[in-house]
Amino acid sequence: MKRPLHVAIAGATGAVGVEMVKTLESRNFPVASLKLLASARSAGKKVKFRGEDVTVEELGEKSFEGVDVALFSAGAGVSKQYREAVVRSGAVMIDNSSAFRMEDGVPLVVPEVNPEDAKNHHGVIANPNCTTIIMLVAVAPLHRAFGLKRLVASTYQSASGAGAKGMNELLSQTKALLAAANGMDELAERYRDVLSRVDPPSAFADPIAFNVFPHIDVFGPNGYSKEEMKMVNETRKILHEPAMRVTCTSVRVPALRAHSESLNLEFSRKVTPEEVRKVLADAPDVILRDDPAAGVYPMPVDASGHGEVLVGRIRSDLSNPDGTGIEMFVSGDQLLKGAAFNAVQIAELL
Ligand SMILES: NC(=O)c1ccc[n+]([C@@H]2O[C@H](COP(=O)([O-])OP(=O)(O)OC[C@H]3O[C@@H](n4cnc5c(N)ncnc54)[C@H](OP(=O)(O)O)[C@@H]3O)[C@@H](O)[C@H]2O)c1
CATH class of the missing domain: 3.40.50.720 (NAD(P)-binding Rossmann-like Domain)
Known part of the structure; x- marks a missing residue:
């Protein structure tokens, strides 16, 4: 017991x-x-x-x-x-x-x-790392089934990745901009001016409201940020694949909660989107959201508050002529599954 x-x-x-x-x-x-x-x-x-x-x-x-x-x-x-x-x-x-x-x-x-x-x-x-967990819940079952050779990740990470402070900064900047500007053109013109008059940013080095920036954690001598190197090194440790070819660009976006990732996967054999869907349909804590024509794909607003990782936009990588490449998109609540x-x-x- x-x-x-x-x-x-x-x-x-x-x-x-x-x-x-x-x-x-x-x-x-x-x-x-x-x-x-x-x-x-x-x-x-x-x-x-x-x-x-x-x-x-x-x-x-x-x-x-x-x-x-x-x-x-x-x-x-x-x-x-x-x-x-x-x-x-x-x-x-x-x-x-x-x-x-x-x-x-x-x-x-x-x-x-x-x-x-x-x-x-x-x-x-x-x-x-939260983004690594969300990615591997979806990628590890595919690696087991088809043998992953190379992985290219581009992330879309929400404000809450920087904690309670990050969410507050997104909300307070958004409120200040909406209160100060009349209409879209004015918002764009007066953006820096309005933000210079609200509390100086403390969670992020760049403005988070109505903006994206390719900067999460500090940059290292190889040009990658620490967050990007966590995706590389932690993936290798968790999968027990010390030589796995992984690269990543980490981007902060003004979503409040839940991180998303565009993943390009190259396997050691030909793989069809149907085979990928079949493996993911049985994978623990994965929910398929893959009917783009009907507007069904992973989004942070739908992943928020759930422990599962949403996976969709599964398709063959058309730049890969031998059929070994797959493109897909994932969203997961980094405060839950990521932490x-x-x-x-x-x-x-x-
Ligand atoms: N946010 C995410 O998406 C995420 C995901 C995965 C992992 N993590 C990791 O989880 C940790 C916390 O992140 P968070 O986003 O939850 O941050 P947060 O919202 O800023 O919360 C930090 C917490 O730590 C406490 N704390 C700070 N300094 C302390 C000290 N000297 N002694 C005792 N308690 C202290 C704070 O207490 P007070 O309220 O008293 O200040 C608060 O409870 C970080 O290591 C982060 O990297 C975060």
Whole structure:
């Protein structure tokens, strides 16, 4: 019989943390006790869990005594600071940050893809990058069936990827622009001027309202951003394919929640769109949304609030004459499948 677990959430008041509380409840996770942890700013706040108020506590060295599973979503610095305290207390840390993902001995787990890796942990299991999780839920079953040779991803990532701050920045800039400008032409002409008079951006380096920018996280010496390199390196680790050919361009778009991705896949044999649909129809946590003529395709507004990844626009890559290429589009809620839902699924594996 499953023993109920003592669970702690570090970062419980953030965009991901709030979803973790809801996911534990909606999946009926066997929780013996729930400790909600955040910074001193949020200590004393009340959060509902199963109809009861739980008081948020300030995170500290002693927070993990008696805890079995500690779900972390408070940023990489906080995860690094408290790793020792969690492991010392005998709890398992399931970490949403990028702090330990590429460390040897730390499993990087998408439960639909490599659940067996979770067993080989030494106190820490890493939740992969959100965009990588969403992509691999759809791509891993195809790799298993047809042998993936090369993957080209272009992402369309929502404001909530930068947390609660990101969503607020999108909303406040949008409101300011709509209030200040009369009509479309004026909006375009006065765009920079209006934004210079609202709060300076803090979540994004560029304006997010009515804009897109190909810049997520810092750029490295090879010209790729850190976010793009997470897609490359984490895909290789999760699929156990250290030489897999992967490339990515990560773009921020003014969607509020849920990330989308255009994926170009090259397999080691000919593959038809029908074969792809057949594999994906049976893949766990994949929902096919693939009837473009009827207006059915993945969109972030439909993916929001769901744990499953939507897949559609499946077609042969016409630039690939030997029939080994597939184009498709995916949308997934990065706060759920890309973070909270995936982390709770990992806890379920334990
Ligand atoms: N947003 C996403 O789509 C997403 C997806 C996957 C993974 N992640 C990762 O999940 C983590 C959290 O992201 P988020 O988007 O939820 O951020 P967020 O909305 O900014 O929330 C951050 C949370 O961490 C807490 N926190 C910050 N500094 C702290 C400190 N020194 N001590 C204790 N608690 C502290 C905050 O508490 P206060 O409320 O008290 O400030 C808040 O609860 C990050 O590592 C991020 O990379 C995010």
